[in-house]
Amino acid sequence: MAPQLQRAGMLDRVEERLRGLLNDEHRRWRTADTRGAGLIESLAELVAVGVDRVRPVVLLTGYLAAGGDPDGPEAAEAVDAAAALELLDTCTLIRSDVRDNAALRRGIPTLHVSRAAEHERNGWAGDAGRFGESTANLAGDLSLTLADRLAARLPVAAWRIWDELRLERVVGTYAHEAMAAEYLDDPWPGRCISGCDRGCTAGWYAVRHPLRLGGALAGRPDLDVTYDAYARALHAAWRLRGFLDGGPEYDWDAELLREILLEREERGIAERHIRELVERATRIATSSRLATGWSEELTAFAARMAAEKG
Template structure:
């Protein structure tokens, strides 16, 4: 009697995790790391210095309010595209450090611009000034609020540097460069505004951001380069720089045309006075050209599976019109 054996199907090949899912999983770990860092700092102070713990709580509230996590997202994109290990702890620390650095920058910008809200909640200098006034404390409420917020920014920066201190030598060098050039760029931006020389039309960005640009190098170029350095891919440093430059220009043009947060009443007036339908079409074509230029730079270099397409799609999303 012949026995019939049922032939089993071959084992299924393991499914490749999409670039978007890889990055999303790492961003979830970044959120956990941020909470752990701030919880640890709060535990350190709550039994010995209630006022110090209160400052940590204020910072933690702002960080947990969210935001787009733009710098960590760009950094992780550069890291994973370079073939970095998605399970490693170092990129999570670096991404958390970038978010804390960004928080420090936002706190100080809110003070300079006397902003009332950030991420849907009162800005730190406003909430601390209100606490001072409600308590009937000595001194001027506004100055107390601004000083308290500045110290919260200092704390965010100290925590960021503590995380970044664990980076290997080359990524730390990029981090240090990012920190210094962001500071100089921010000052340059403020000085131009104070001297009535600031132009809302992003012509400098289109021509090519100069060294220390407070927006372009910090927003895209440096986080991507940090990702390449941490993945031990120095060959991608120039590639990422060439990718970031036109993409940043396209993003700035989009902000000008659509009225992004950095383009206030003077940009709105300039748009209404100078840009007719034909000129807007010309600007839109320029955005498309810049995006195509950015996509072209990542068409050939060796990147991790799926990430060439993701970097190309990312460029389109960065410069897309508001819904």
């Protein structure tokens, strides 16, 4: 079966796992506490509109490229890990929306905004804004709790990567916030090119950790170094592309820096950096002992991640 079809089949199982988990919790709380069921409904709605499933895709790629059997007993663990990553990402997005006071997420009102509006409509006691933020943070706690429930069943080697991911994500987020507050946050991704930071909030954990998790679940610890090197090159290319194209991580100060620094010649140098990083990731993928067809898939994935938008 073609690599893309193998992964698509497993992604369908991830969707089923997420729906089943949230439906089970909703049924449980609908009879025990209807208010609790409402919180689960809010979380389920946000999870349902997360159509990209980037981290599950990367994890399943790492698993299948390492020779993992899509129908074997380990496949259930890979599905659980992929669902856990999606729930962790949902928690991160909810809390980011509260910090940034964002109005929309995935085309629907953010959770803290919709719950504040509910408070106002019903004329409840207290401050509507604080109620919305508190409810959203609790939904983030719920999402994280469910993610950890799934991850708790993983083999020890995979769970250690999960634990590392969780810690680096929190510390990296704090470092990013602190640097921005201290006016030290530099939009130019030079550190990504010279060597990725641990816990980078802009997506470092979106590639490296999911690939390593997939490799661990497939019983291929020997691929840890390979996946690490591939992810570093790809992440650097992706960050540089985001700067050039004005991705969501790059606001007005990045736009100003682009206008000041990036004349045609400098942009050409940056584009060359991207090509070199993609070529490095490609060399790593093609020289690795991966399952049939997956070196080509990792090569194509790197090209898509770093491709010029628009």
